[in-house]
Amino acid sequence: MSKSRIVASLDIGSSKIRTVVGVMEGDNQVPNIIGVGISPSTGLRKGSIIDVEETIASITSSLEDAERMAGEPINHVFLGIGGNHIESMNSKGVIAISSAGNEISEDDIDRVLEAAQAVSIPANRRILRIIPKSFTVDEQKGIKYPVGMIGIRLEVEAHLVTGLVPSIKNIEKCVLQAGVDIDDVIPNCLAPAEAVLSKRQKELGVVVVDVGCGSTSVSVFEEGTTLHTAVIPVGGENVTNDVAIGLRTSVDTAEKIKIEYGTCTPEDVSERETIDLSLMSKIDTHQVSKKHMVEIIQARYHEIFVLVKEELAKIHRDGMLPAGVVLTGAAVKMAGVADLARDTLNLPVQIGFPQNFDGVVDKIDDPAYATAIGLILWGSKMEARPMTLSFRSLNIRKSLSGVRNWVKNLLP
DSSP, X not given: OOOOEEEEEEEEOSSEEEEEEEEEOTTOOSOEEEEEEEEEOOSEETTEESOHHHHHHHHHHHHHHHHHHHTSOOOEEEEEEOSTTOEEEEEEEEEEOOSGGGBOOHHHHHHHHXXXXXXXXXXXXXXXXXXXXXXXXXXXXXXXXXXXXXXSEEEEEEEEEEEEHHHHHHHHHHHHHTTOEEEEEEETTTHHHHHHOOHHHHHHOEEEEEEOSSOEEEEEEETTEEEEEEEESOOHHHHHHHHHHHHTOOHHHHHHHHHHHOBSOGXXXXXXXXXXXXXXXXXXXXXXXXXXXXXXXXXXXXXXXHHHXXXXXXXXXXXXXXTOEEEESGGGGSBTHHHHHHHHHTSOEEEOOOOSOEEOHHHHOSGGGHHHHHHHHHHHHTTTSOXXXXXXXXXXXXXXXXXXXHHHHHXX
16 A cells, blocks of 8 residues: 655745645545645745845745644655746657657657757756647647557657756755755746646636736646746736835835735725825825725736736737636735736636645635645656655656656546
8 A cells, every 4th residue: 555645845935935745645646735834035036046044044934834733844845936037938859769660658758858858048047847738740740648659750849948047056055955855846837727727727728827926927728738838027026116116105014005905996996095004104104095006006917917918919829718817826816806807818817726635725725825735736746756856866867757747647
C-alpha cells in the first residue's frame, strides 16, 4: 500500500508569502490541506529580491506558521515564482522516428521536447517550463499524446515559459537558506489554473487572470492545454499608489481606505460621501471624497483589463473564449471587479475559488490562495518524480519525464 506523503507549496508574492501543506493519501490525487502559513513579503518588489535577509525572514515566518498548524515539518516545497521577468514564447521541435516499425515511444516524446528547447534565448534566461500544445505525426495534426502511433516524422508545438536567471537564483537561495529543499520551480502564471479550472473549461477555451500586488498574470487555455501566457507589470500596488497620489495621502492610509471603502462602481457612490482619514491614520487627518477615490480605483482596474484584452487580441481570442474569464488573486476581491472585467473584456466572468482539495477549507476558500493550492495540485501530479530530489539535482531527462506525465494527466 502507498503511504501518505506530505506535499507543500510556497507562493512567493510581492505582498504576501503563502505556504500550504497537504497530505496525499495513497493514490488519491485530492490533497488534504492540513497547514497554512502567511507572512508579509517585505524583501521583494515586483517579484524580485531587493533585500535577502528580509526575504529569508519572511519565508521562514510563513513556513513556521504552516508547520505549527500542520504539526509536521516541511522539508521540501514546490516553489511558485512570479514577477515581470517571467516571459513566454512558442517553439517547435521536429525529429525522425528511429525505432523499429516506426512506432512512437515515450523516448521519442522526450527527444522532440528537447528539440523544442533548442531555441535562441538570452544567456541570462532559464526555461522554467515547456508545455506541449499539440503534436503532429507526419501530416496528422492536433494529436494530444502520440505514443503508440506509427509515423516517420514527429513534430511538437510547445509553449516555453522563461525567467531571469539572477532573479530565480536569488529566490532559490533565500528558500534554501530558510531550510527547505525545492522540488520544482513553477511559474505563478500557470499555477492558479490547476486550482480553479475544470477540464471542460480548459477544453472550451478560458483565460485565468491573476491580479497580484506587483503584476497581473494571464494564462489562456484551449483544447485542454496552454495556449498563451503573459505577465502584465501592473497590479494591486498600482491601485494603492494611484489612490495615495490622487487623494494626497500616505501609501499606508491609501491601502487601508482601498480595502475598507474600495469599489469599482462609482455610479453606486454619492457625490456627497466623504471618508474621514483621521479615523484610520495619525498622519492623514483630512476628509476625502469617496466618489473620487472610487473613480481612481475604477480607472486603474479598467487599464489592467484593457491590457488583458490586448494580450487576448495578440492570439486572436479577444471576446472568443466560450468559458470566459476566471479572476484570481487577492486584488480581485474588491466589489465590482467582476462586473468591470465583464464590460471591458466582453466575456463571461467569474471569481475563481480554489477547488479539488479537502481539509481546512475555511482558511483557503479565497481567490488569494489559488496559486498556492495550484502549486500543491501541480506537485501531486508530478509524483512520478522522487520527492527527495531538490530542483537543482533534476536533470533534463527527469524534467521532461515530468512533462510527459503531465500530458498524460490531461487525457480523459
